[in-house]
Amino acid sequence: MNTDNTKDENGVPHELQLFVQGEGLGEIRLVKVDGGSTVDGLIEAVAAKFGGEFATAVAAGGMVVTLEDDDEELAQADTLKKAGVRDRSRVHIHRCRKVKVSVNFNGETAVDNFPPATTVGKVKKWADRKFDIDKVDATEHALQLCGTADRPDEDVHIGTLTNNHSCSVCFDLVPKKRVEGTSN
Amino acid sequence: MRPDESTFRAHLEEGPFQNGVDRGRWRLVSIDWPHAVIAVTAAERDGALGEYAFRFGLSNYPAESPTAQPWDAEAGSPLPLAKWPGGINRVQNAFNGYKNGTCLYLPCDRNALDTGHAAWRNQHPEMIWTASSDITLYLRIIYDLLQSKDYKGLRG
Numbered sequence: 001m002n003t004d005n006t007k008d009e010n011g012v013p014h015e016l017q018l019f020v021q022g023e024g025l026g027e028i029r030l031v032k033v034d035g036g037s038t039v040d041g042l043i044e045a046v047a048a049k050f051g052g053e054f055a056t057a058v059a060a061g062g063m064v065v066t067l068e069d070d071d072e073e074l075a076q077a078d079t080l081k082k083a084g085v086r087d088r089s090r091v092h093i094h095r096c097r098k099v100k101v102s103v104n105f106n107g108e109t110a111v112d113n114f115p116p117a118t119t120v121g122k123v124k125k126w127a128d129r130k131f132d133i134d135k136v137d138a139t140e141h142a143l144q145l146c147g148t149a150d151r152p153d154e155d156v157h158i159g160t161l162t163n164n165h166s167c168s169v170c171f172d173l174v175p176k177k178r179v180e181g182t183s184n
Numbered sequence: 185m186r187p188d189e190s191t192f193r194a195h196l197e198e199g200p201f202q203n204g205v206d207r208g209r210w211r212l213v214s215i216d217w218p219h220a221v222i223a224v225t226a227a228e229r230d231g232a233l234g235e236y237a238f239r240f241g242l243s244n245y246p247a248e249s250p251t252a253q254p255w256d257a258e259a260g261s262p263l264p265l266a267k268w269p270g271g272i273n274r275v276q277n278a279f280n281g282y283k284n285g286t287c288l289y290l291p292c293d294r295n296a297l298d299t300g301h302a303a304w305r306n307q308h309p310e311m312i313w314t315a316s317s318d319i320t321l322y323l324r325i326i327y328d329l330l331q332s333k334d335y336k337g338l339r340g
Contacts, residue, residue: 149312
């Protein structure tokens, strides 16, 4: 007898809370979906909740769902359970299959392509290696979107940072400065 | 419920804050409006606890930036200075006990960003609060400091 009222008789949770990122979503979104939903159903639920650029991209077609730091596309007809999506999973929804990432540091630029579900944290580690920044100094530098003062959280996916289906993101690797001034 | 409290509680349920909870970076301790206590995880250091609690003043949130001070969540009182986070460079300055220890020395803090620190808006734009900010702006800055090499443990 099933005594867990958060799951059905097949052990499928009634509701999943998912961390969703993707094209036009702007930031990490926490989305509640029915536990028996399909991957396609997830896309529809996110479009209905947030509308805007994400819904426009869905309507244009070609959206792909992947898990964080992965590039294997989830079959959209599959249930979330079959696709390996669990409660509090982190997923990405985007039209880009790869995002071209440029990182500028000390007059040099490193470039590579990453799946859109790649975290800023992972890109940062790549940049640290490319520019030969040791572990200690690495904690004193941050990725900042080119031409802005925006330093995305390390858990933000690079696909979330693309604009207008550009499939590219530019960062500057900048030092974290000490806050100074006159203390009264 | 007041609009500022309603908005704050809504932000606690949203992706950025919940992501930090899920990653073990911070956790909500209590809300007693217009204050909330949130504990932030610190890197392991000899003789120091694994987290520090901060009491945030949140009136008129998010139109106005919060202010925060280290807090003894059990005693319900300000944390003694000796038990504050200590260290060098960025950490030393941020936790310097500004204004008798009632706020952190950070551009995101409304009591620290006073007329004497107007230059911070240009020097540290990434830490400046805007009306579209949420509490994770402040929390991420604290978390980064407590995970940095500049953090050495208790101030002592």
